Amino acid sequence: MLSVAMLTFGSANVFAQENTEAAAPATEEVAAPAEEAVAEEAVAEEAAVDAEVQLEGETMHHVLMQKFLEGGWGWMLPILIVLVLGLAIAIERILFLAFSSINTKKFMVQVEEALKNGGVEAAKEVCRNTRGPIASIYWQGLDRANQGLDAVEKAVVSYGSVQTGQLESGLSWLSLFISLSPSLGFLGTVVGLVQSFDSIQAAGDISPALVAGGMKVALLTTLLGLIAAMILQVFYNYIIAKIDSIVNEMEDASISLLDMLNEK
Numbered sequence: 001m002l003s004v005a006m007l008t009f010g011s012a013n014v015f016a017q018e019n020t021e022a023a024a025p026a027t028e029e030v031a032a033p034a035e036e037a038v039a040e041e042a043v044a045e046e047a048a049v050d051a052e053v054q055l056e057g058e059t060m061h062h063v064l065m066q067k068f069l070e071g072g073w074g075w076m077l078p079i080l081i082v083l084v085l086g087l088a089i090a091i092e093r094i095l096f097l098a099f100s101s102i103n104t105k106k107f108m109v110q111v112e113e114a115l116k117n118g119g120v121e122a123a124k125e126v127c128r129n130t131r132g133p134i135a136s137i138y139w140q141g142l143d144r145a146n147q148g149l150d151a152v153e154k155a156v157v158s159y160g161s162v163q164t165g166q167l168e169s170g171l172s173w174l175s176l177f178i179s180l181s182p183s184l185g186f187l188g189t190v191v192g193l194v195q196s197f198d199s200i201q202a203a204g205d206i207s208p209a210l211v212a213g214g215m216k217v218a219l220l221t222t223l224l225g226l227i228a229a230m231i232l233q234v235f236y237n238y239i240i241a242k243i244d245s246i247v248n249e250m251e252d253a254s255i256s257l258l259d260m261l262n263e264k
Contacts, residue, residue: 075188075221079181083228086177089170090235097167097242102132104249108256111138115260120145133163133246134253141257152261156254163250167243171236178232185225192218 107130114122120142127139140159144151192215 075184075191076224079184079188079221079224079228082177082181082184083231086174086181086228086232087235089174089177090232090239093170093174093239094235094242097239097246100132100167100246101242102130102134104134104253107134108253111257112260133160133167134250136163137250137254138257141254141261145261149258149261153258156257160250160254164243164247167246171239174232174236174239178229178236181228181232182222182225185222185228188221188225189218192221 107126110126111123114126118125124139124142127135127142137156137159141152141156144155
């Protein structure tokens with residue numbers, strides 16, 4: 001009896017192991033398609049997001065173009081031209097000011113060393129090889145060093161005014177475009193309102209459909225004009241701040257030049 005029971009128990013264990021081994025591949029086979037489904041779903045979601053982003057970009061471009069045409073190219077185009085011209089002047093001034101800026105302290109040390117070691121001509125050579133308004137002012141002052149400090153001071157002050165004028169070149173046009181942009185927008189607004197009242201007068205009745213067209217022109221032109229003016233105003237203020245910084249450096253450097261020549 002004991003041997004029969006042991007044989008029966010062993011057969012049951014063998015059968016259970018076979019069932020477990022047979023179930024494991026089945027589980028792996030079920031898990032593999034599940035992982036593939038999850039990966040495909042992630043790829044599909046990523047593609048959907050990319051398509052949505054691309055659609056939003058195209059939609060924004062389409063909306064801007066549509067609003068530009070709805071505002072009337074006769075009024076929107078002049079504002080756009082004013083904005084482009086103002087940006088061109090602003091970028092040109094920013095680049096000019098960037099190239100006009102130098103390490104002033106380092107430059108003054110070089111000029112002072114040149115004066116001590118090689119005299120006025122060596123200092124003028126340093127100024128000649130350095131860009132910017134400060135170097136130009138130094139050259140003008142050193143060129144009159146043999147005429148006395150009064151002549152140097154007059155040359156520095158006079159040529160400093162010339163350099164300041166060059167730094168501020170084009171700002172009057174930029175200021176004009178800042179004022180002109182909203183003015184053109186308001187002009188489009190007035191024209192749009194006049195069109196609305198003309199439509200009401202022709203129809204003999206007040207209807208939202210009659211007023212909507214003219215009001216749309218009025219609002220869109222005003223919107224573009226204000227946006228253009230704000231963009232140009234930011235550039236204008238940055239340029240003014242940069243010019244003030246350079247002018248202050250010019251004045252400090254001019255005083256230092258007079259001190260150098262006085263000590264010499």
